[in-house]
Amino acid sequence: MATSRSAGAVRVHAYESDARSYHVNAHWVESDQGIVLIDTLLLKSDARRLAEKLKATAKPLLAILITHPHVDHFSGTGVLRAAFGPVPVCATRATADGMLRAMAKATAQGWLKALGDDHDPDVVLPDCVLEPDAEVTLGNLAFRVLDLGGMESENNTVFHLPAAGVLFGGDATVSNAVYFVGDGRSQKALDGLRQLASRFAADTSVYSGHYRPETLGALLRENTRQIERMREVMNAVRAEPGALTDAGQLTAAARSRAVQALVGAAEQREGYGMDPRAVASMNLQELMREWRESRQAHAAAAGNEARPQ
Template sequence: MLSNKIKLINVLFAFLVGLSAFFSTNLTLAQNQPTVTIHRYESPPIDAVNLYWIETNKGIILIDAGRFLSQARYALDEILAVNKPILGILITHPHTDHYGGLPVFVDAAIEDVPIYASEITYNDLKTDSQGFIKARNQLHGNDFPDKDTIPLPNHIVKTGDTIKLGGLTFEVIDLPENETITTTLYYLSQQNALFAGDFVVNQTIPFLGDGFSSNWLNQLRSQQLQYPEETIIYHGHGKPDRVERLIKAQIKYIETMRRLVAEALAGDREVTPSEQEQIVAQLEKQHSDYKTSLVLPNLRIGNIKGIAKELS
């Protein structure tokens, strides 16, 4: 039965790859500044993940690399069409849906392409310490690379660093323990563009299973004050939007989850299956427009368990 479900999921993914979409935002800047176009490749619509590529006069900078090899090839076709070199790849965090396409882009680069990531992200890709790569291989087979074929970051970054590529200067903010074990933000201050991975998402159920929700809330509140109000967050799932709206919505969702779980824990210090169902029902009512992942149908339950363990 399980193998049949896995086959069905893979068939759906193969079909949905062809329904993926491209979006572009043009940013015309002051004199002597490069003209920047931010392209968003979203795939597939039922389990959407964003891959961004920034086009400047000098070349292309990638933010993350997508989930699957097949999806990366679709995005690469669009990138090659502009006839500019890939100047660098910036990885935001060590979740497989954001680096599975790395081999495709590295192989397509004319020269050795620099790959930027935090030390924690580098170590996780190298060791598969969370077992995510192994799980993807088992579920999706040849459309996800083996651990040994995933190019490792060759430039380790930390908070306070700057990255200069294609006439642009990215400011690095590395934040451990939020949606994942670490998230690296890349900020273009002159363009008012913040590339945030899954630190903030839009109308998408976040991952809270690691038990970092308290730390994540503190980071969100702090980051909310760091950027001009016109800053756009280009994140991992959903449509980009202004920093204030997205961070407020992210805070509200996490606070709601923590409140509902805390109320369930108040009596006997556990969240029963019945209480889990009640929490899910309330979340679906309050956030009916929030999407979940096709391969993580029980994400809400996993989040409840993660927060319950954290609060206990």
């Protein structure tokens, strides 16, 4: 499915995939001089359909920008390159550095196998490195690059197009869906959302990596509230008597209660086409890991203070 919206001479389009590829979006910006594509989808079949839409404009593809190192956002790059030739693939160093790790992790988890030939396991690494706080001009489109660090993935880059008043948020933000903290960074995600609030106007239109566009102010309020709620749910369950093993892991019974509570806290939000319990389990596992790591860091700091100098 594709939707489009125009702001002056610039048009923003979305390619929205379905549940088979977690409702991931690619966006493209069209000016009179050409097209800039943001992210390249998960499946080869979607990337081919996207390439056809871009070809139909009869305009040159000026560059591909990658928002973050998760395979559903960069796996279609090879298909786009095959269709358009060697267009620059641009990302910050921190995003580029995470891509091979992300592909290895997704491969090890086994779920890519189910996609068969419709997924390209060869990572096309960026050949155009963006500074983490740079301005990049492609044709007559001037983008501001901002690296937010680890949030939903190990690095989340956003691209601001001031001329159109839009921000391409990747998965730093998500509208009407469960925020994925499955890479263990709920605190950093909250920090990143605060950075967005301090850098961009609340009425900026944000095109997120999944689901529909939304204004920044509404997204930040909603995403912040739901991440804080997830942390509260996890903290409440693990603080119950007998909830933890000696190693600081939740017992099976406590885990089951926590998953149930997280599913309840997710209310009617979208879950990327996955079982809500599966999304809750992934988030819970990493919320717990993050909690254990912060507890260990505090213990180590306290130990250092107690030690005679």
